[in-house]
Amino acid sequence: MGGSDSVKLMTMHGAKGLEWPVVIVPGVSAGARAPLFPAKARDSLAWVKADHQLPYPLRGDRSSLPTLRGVEKEDIAAFKEAEEARHLMEERRLAYVAVTRASYELVCTGHWWGRTGSAPRGPSEFLEEIREACEQGAGGVVRWDPPPDPEDTNPHDEEESSAVWPPEDVPSATGSAEPAPVLLPVPAVPEPVPDFEFGPEPDFEFEPEYDPEFDDVPVPDFDALIESPAEPAPVAEPEPNPEGQPPAASRRAQIVAGAELVEQARARMREGKPVGPRKPPEGLRRRLQGWERDTELLLAHRDRAASGPGDGPVQVELPDHLSVSSMVWLARDPSALARQIRRPLPRPPAPHTRRGTAFHTWLEQRFGHNATLLDELPGAADETAGEDEDLAELQRRFEESEWGTRIPAEVEVPFETVIGDRLIRGRMDAVFHDADTGRYDVVDWKTGRPPGNNVERRAVGVQLAAYRLAWADLAGVGLEEVRAAFHYVRAGETVRPADLLDADGLAALITNIPEPSLNGEPRHTGQRPPG
Numbered sequence: 437m438g439g440s441d442s443v444k445l446m447t448m449h450g451a452k453g454l455e456w457p458v459v460i461v462p463g464v465s466a467g468a469r470a471p472l473f474p475a476k477a478r479d480s481l482a483w484v485k486a487d488h489q490l491p492y493p494l495r496g497d498r499s500s501l502p503t504l505r506g507v508e509k510e511d512i513a514a515f516k517e518a519e520e521a522r523h524l525m526e527e528r529r530l531a532y533v534a535v536t537r538a539s540y541e542l543v544c545t546g547h548w549w550g551r552t553g554s555a556p557r558g559p560s561e562f563l564e565e566i567r568e569a570c571e572q573g574a575g576g577v578v579r580w581d582p583p584p585d586p587e588d589t590n591p592h593d594e595e596e597s598s599a600v601w602p603p604e605d606v607p608s609a610t611g612s613a614e615p616a617p618v619l620l621p622v623p624a625v626p627e628p629v630p631d632f633e634f635g636p637e638p639d640f641e642f643e644p645e646y647d648p649e650f651d652d653v654p655v656p657d658f659d660a661l662i663e664s665p666a667e668p669a670p671v672a673e674p675e676p677n678p679e680g681q682p683p684a685a686s687r688r689a690q691i692v693a694g695a696e697l698v699e700q701a702r703a704r705m706r707e708g709k710p711v712g713p714r715k716p717p718e719g720l721r722r723r724l725q726g727w728e729r730d731t732e733l734l735l736a737h738r739d740r741a742a743s744g745p746g747d748g749p750v751q752v753e754l755p756d757h758l759s760v761s762s763m764v765w766l767a768r769d770p771s772a773l774a775r776q777i778r779r780p781l782p783r784p785p786a787p788h789t790r791r792g793t794a795f796h797t798w799l800e801q802r803f804g805h806n807a808t809l810l811d812e813l814p815g816a817a818d819e820t821a822g823e824d825e826d827l828a829e830l831q832r833r834f835e836e837s838e839w840g841t842r843i844p845a846e847v848e849v850p851f852e853t854v855i856g857d858r859l860i861r862g863r864m865d866a867v868f869h870d871a872d873t874g875r876y877d878v879v880d881w882k883t884g885r886p887p888g889n890n891v892e893r894r895a896v897g898v899q900l901a902a903y904r905l906a907w908a909d910l911a912g913v914g915l916e917e918v919r920a921a922f923h924y925v926r927a928g929e930t931v932r933p934a935d936l937l938d939a940d941g942l943a944a945l946i947t948n949i950p951e952p953s954l955n956g957e958p959r960h961t962g963q964r965p966p967g
Contacts, residue, residue, distance in 0.1 A: 448534045453850045453863050461536035465546040466560040467553075473560060474527035480516045531562050549590050550580060556584050752778045754946070760862035760902045763855075763945070768895035770949055792883045795830050795925070796865070799881065803847050803866070830883055830925050837928055839879065846871040851906040856943035864903050876911065878903045878920045879930075886924050886931065893933070896922070898945065901937040915939075 444456065451459075451848055463472045471474065492501040502518035505511045535542055546563045548556045559567070561907040572578050696793045704710070712778060733753075752774040758766075765773040844866040852861045868877040880899065887893045900920035921932040936943065 448530050452533050454861070455539050455542040455850055457538070458543070459534070459541075460543040460545070461534045461802055463547075464560055464563040464566070465550075465557040466545050467550075467557040468555055470553075471560060472557070474524055474531070474562060477520055477523040480519045480523070481512070482519055484512060484515060497833055528562075535566075542575070548584055549592060551592050552590075554590060556588075558583060579817045585768055643962070672815065692762065754858070754949070755869065757861060760860060760899050763860060763898050763902055763942070766949070767898045767945060791827055791830075794827050795883050797830060798827070799834075799865075800847060803844055833928055834881075834925050837923065837925070838930065839866075839868075839923060841905045841927050844869055844879075845876075849907070849910070851910060853902075853906045853909055855902070855905070856946045857938065858946055860902055860906075862899075862902060862906065864907065867907060874917065876913070876918045878905060878907050878918060880920075880922050880924050882924045883926065884924070884929055886922075886929060898932045898942070899935060901942055904936060905939055 444451075448461075465472045479485060483491045492498050492503070495501065500522075501523060502515055504515045535544070544563060544566050546557070546559045548558055550557055566575075567577055567580065569575065733751075755777065762773060765776070768879055847865070848865040849864040849867060850862075851864065852859055854860070864878055865881050866879045868879065869875075870877070878900070880903065900922065904918045904920040905915065908918045911918070915938060919932060920936060921930050923930045
């Protein structure tokens with residue numbers, strides 16, 4: 437499922453809604469001045485001290501924020517204490533996200549000494565709570581070092597902070613230091629040419645004939661090169677470290693050989709010859725093509741900025757990772773998605789979004805699952821939810837629906853799957869299993885109105901198509917064994933589209949991105965823009 441054989445390195449915020457077999461949370465350490473996790477609040481006085489911040493009473497989430505009761509010293513101190521408690525609760529919620537990402541094993545670590553600092557850190561209150569839970573049977577404490585002596589200093593201070601590179605002296609086989617090899621001379625040229633004046637570009641499209649001068653260069657004899665500097669021999673990559681030779685000496689030889697390769701390349705450039713091998717390895721070839729594409733895009737952006745805004749369309753690179761909502765917008769309005777990718781803007785707060793989130797949270801609690809913190813809040817995609825919807829009314833209508841008496845097999849299922857050449861991430865609201873037929877129903881709860889036209893129905897159907905494909909992969913069943921449906925709670929209507937896209941259809945949605953024409957109407961080109 438999308439790079440499952442790799443190690444993911446990400447922030448706690450980036451891990452919301454995802455899950456892995458093993459999760460490691462490092463740095464759960466305290467500290468007098470700069471604790472790591474939980475971190476210290478940047479400014480516990482918040483808007484009381486910073487006049488550029490929006491006062492809490494004017495914010496939409498003011499009900500969850502501390503209240504300044506007055507302007508006396510005691511009132512400000514009480515507000516500061518309440519703000520610090522609120523910040524700690526936010527850190528605790530973030531810790532909950534981190535420790536609940538593991539399905540099999542969770543590893544949490546801390547340390548006494550950081551890379552810098554003169555005072556020890558030690559375990560934070562979160563790590564102490566984890567240790568207490570492990571000692572009560574929830575896990576095991578592999579190692580817990582005692583506090584350092586008050587007279588101890590940071591052991592990292594004793595490490596060398598600087599070094600000479602390349603090393604001037606290398607140890608010999610007997611352990612004594614020997615002078616470093618003499619640097620090879622730079623070949624003299626009659627008329628120096630600036631480094632930026634390149635010769636002909638190498639031909640990467642055809643296999644050239646064998647070139648003994650450049651394509652098959654022997655390993656140089658360094659002693660001979662040093663004795664005869666006027667005739668430098670061609671240099672290739674050095675051979676592996678010979679048996680018995682100290683590693684430092686071998687590393688020095690490799691550095692010197694690499695420097696000579698650079699000088700030879702510069703000399704060939706001045707002579708108007710190709711600099712690199714005419715047929716690079718496939719990996720290098722792809723990397724060079726990527727650099728060429730990036731360079732072209734940057735130069736085009738610079739030219740557009742210099743000449744002012746134009747009337748034609750602007751190419752936007754499609755990210756390697758997409759959410760299911762982005763897939764829906766790709767089907768609904770590619771231009772709107774391109775604008776959002778090119779210049780992301782936050783969505784304004786909306787009552788229907790908060791109500792949709794509250795309804796999904798209520799469903800989780802109703803089905804016996806604890807609410808979780810997500811990247812994309814449930815109900816946030818309900819674009820058609822009206823402001824007059826009432827949470828109690830939604831709850832009542834759900835209880836009266838066909839799903840009110842059914843028990844789901846899974847709730848809030850995170851997933852990531854590969855569609856075409858893109859990694860798609862999302863979260864399914866609920867999955868039901870029919871024991872009689874053996875089939876699954878993936879259901880997405882909608883608190884808004886059903887789509888009013890066929891174009892919008894086809895667009896939102898992409899969401900169900902992605903859910904259906906992801907659950908078939910997760911459950912290891914055929915695509916025909918999985919159905920998908922929207923349940924519009926307020927309307928009491930369950931919609932099961934019969935023409936959902938399969939894997940090839942979803943991949944084609946990414947590949948055949950419509951380009952806008954001059955009159956603003958989309959036109960399909962059958963090709964995907966670069967990226």
